[in-house]
């Protein structure tokens with residue numbers, strides 16, 4: 001189906017569904033109900049049914065969804081067969097944690113190189129990922145089109161400009177700086193303080209009545 005027709009909110013939940021279905025598949029399970037999925041991924045079952053209807057997966061009453069069919073769809077949609085290489089900029093506290101983690105549960109995304117400004121960190125590698133000096137960004141980055149930004153916030157815009165000029169298509173920005181990018185570059189901001197404030201707000205104003 002035409003992937004552009006999937007709403008963005010649905011598309012964002014696909015990796016979540018994919019991860020859970022993959023583990024079901026590995027356990028040898030052939031089917032799953034929307035309630036089971038809902039419990040596991042913490043998305044309400046009506047939303048799951050609507051999401052799945054976008055890609056033609058209509059659950060059968062008393063049967064649920066076919067795990068194999070869904071996985072096949074997700075693999076294609078999320079390009080699971082294609083490896084996305086990622087560059088990380090800023091090997092400090094957060095960057096180091098990401099390098100150690102390196103999406104190990106997710107075999108389609110991999111940090112393949114990192115950059116830092118500190119000469120004590122560069123020229124080495126961390127869990128097999130080379131760390132280059134930021135001055136060598138343009139020389140080393142090659143075909144990598146996705147970047148993770150974990151530098152101090154006052155460096156974020158400068159690095160974003162360099163990544164964008166080079167042809168980066170997507171940037172996952174963990175700094176609190178709201179960076180601007182030219183058209184054609186997509187930035188997702190992940191700001192932990194905003195997320196925690198939102199959670200606290202929801203706890204206060206929308207308590208779960210269970």
Ligand SMILES: NC(=O)c1ccc[n+]([C@@H]2O[C@H](COP(=O)([O-])OP(=O)(O)OC[C@H]3O[C@@H](n4cnc5c(N)ncnc54)[C@H](O)[C@@H]3O)[C@@H](O)[C@H]2O)c1
Nearest residue numbers: 090091092093094095116117118134150151152153155175
């Ligand atoms: N540590 C956390 O839990 C956390 C959580 C959420 C967000 N953040 C944000 O993530 C960013 C990184 O946080 P941190 O705690 O890892 O900081 P940190 O100071 O430990 O690491 C920053 C790293 O960036 C490098 N750096 C500085 N200027 C650079 C440049 N121009 N080019 C390349 N590398 C450069 C530094 O040498 C250092 O290794 C900050 O913007 C912070 O606000 C951190």
